[in-house]
Amino acid sequence: MATSLLTTVENRSSVDTLAEAVHRPVQAVLQKRPELRTTLDGTWLGHPLHAALTDFPVGAWATGVVLDIAGLGRRKKGLDDAAFTAHAFGLAAAGVAALAGLADWSYLDGKPRRVGFVHAALNTVAASLFGVSLLLRKNGRRGAGIAASTAGFGIVIGSAWLGGVMSYHYGIGVSHRAFEQGGPSGFVPVLRNDELVEGQLRRVVAEGAPILLARANGRVHAIGDTCTHLGCSLSAGRLDGERVVCACHGSQFRLRDGRVMVGPATDSEPHYETRVRDGQIEVRKSGLNGAS
Numbered sequence: 178m179a180t181s182l183l184t185t186v187e188n189r190s191s192v193d194t195l196a197e198a199v200h201r202p203v204q205a206v207l208q209k210r211p212e213l214r215t216t217l218d219g220t221w222l223g224h225p226l227h228a229a230l231t232d233f234p235v236g237a238w239a240t241g242v243v244l245d246i247a248g249l250g251r252r253k254k255g256l257d258d259a260a261f262t263a264h265a266f267g268l269a270a271a272g273v274a275a276l277a278g279l280a281d282w283s284y285l286d287g288k289p290r291r292v293g294f295v296h297a298a299l300n301t302v303a304a305s306l307f308g309v310s311l312l313l314r315k316n317g318r319r320g321a322g323i324a325a326s327t328a329g330f331g332i333v334i335g336s337a338w339l340g341g342v343m344s345y346h347y348g349i350g351v352s353h354r355a356f357e358q359g360g361p362s363g364f365v366p367v368l369r370n371d372e373l374v375e376g377q378l379r380r381v382v383a384e385g386a387p388i389l390l391a392r393a394n395g396r397v398h399a400i401g402d403t404c405t406h407l408g409c410s411l412s413a414g415r416l417d418g419e420r421v422v423c424a425c426h427g428s429q430f431r432l433r434d435g436r437v438m439v440g441p442a443t444d445s446e447p448h449y450e451t452r453v454r455d456g457q458i459e460v461r462k463s464g465l466n467g468a469s
């Protein structure tokens with residue numbers, strides 16, 4: 178049943194109209210505020226921020242539901258107050274997590290964008306129910322408040338499943354080089370030296386590992402070629418000083434060590450040592466000792 182629900186969402190092109198109406202303003206805001214985008218991407222944390230933040234609302238709301246259940250059939254002010262605080266904290270935390278989620282979603286299109294939109298819409302409905310629940314509790318209507326928050330929590334569980342689909346099925350937030358080969362341990366030739374001119378980017382493959390070669394300021398650099406964000410080839414990007422800028426969404430990686438400097442990518446690239454022998458550029462995994 179869950180699979181057929183997912184297929185329905187994935188193939189529902191009517192979602193695109195609604196999704197586009199949200200996507201455009203979100204992109205416009207984030208493009209105008211690059212510092213906000215960088216913060217929400219989680220590059221500074223070395224981890225997608227949205228995934229790190231979602232535990233807070235889900236955990237707080239789950240705590241609130243448990244406290245509500247513990248207080249069923251008896252009135253204990255301490256339990257009521259604790260449940261109210263847990264639900265209120267969850268609502269506030271959901272707002273922050275949603276901002277980071279919107280930033281992640283703004284890079285998507287096709288089926289992942291549709292599923293992400295439904296995930297966000299369900300969370301909005303759930304958050305509204307928690308908001309209504311707080312108001313009802315404030316006005317002394319505890320039973321109705323518990324009913325609203327319990328319904329909201331049920332929706333959160335369904336939405337969390339869709340969030341899992343985004344990560345485990347589409348690989349959003351997962352390093353897109355996670356399953357690639359590590360590359361050669363010893364130096365192997367990959368390209369004739371005169372085929373790489375200053376400022377050029379070239380993709381080569383060594384022992385199954387896609388590698389980006391770049392010549393900047395006369396030096397040959399080699400890092401992983403698959404952008405860790407959503408998998409574009411960095412060789413289609415451009416050089417900016419001693420960084421390569423991904424053509425898809427602008428992540429920047431430092432050539433001298435593969436480190437991610439600007440998101441949305443949060444994971445760095447592997448770095449390879451280079452040398453020129455007999456007119457050939459040779460590479461091997463960085464950080465190895467031994468024969469050259």
Ligand code: FES
Pocket residue numbers: 404405406407408409423424425426427428440441442
């Ligand atoms: S694939 Fe998104 S920045 Fe490279």
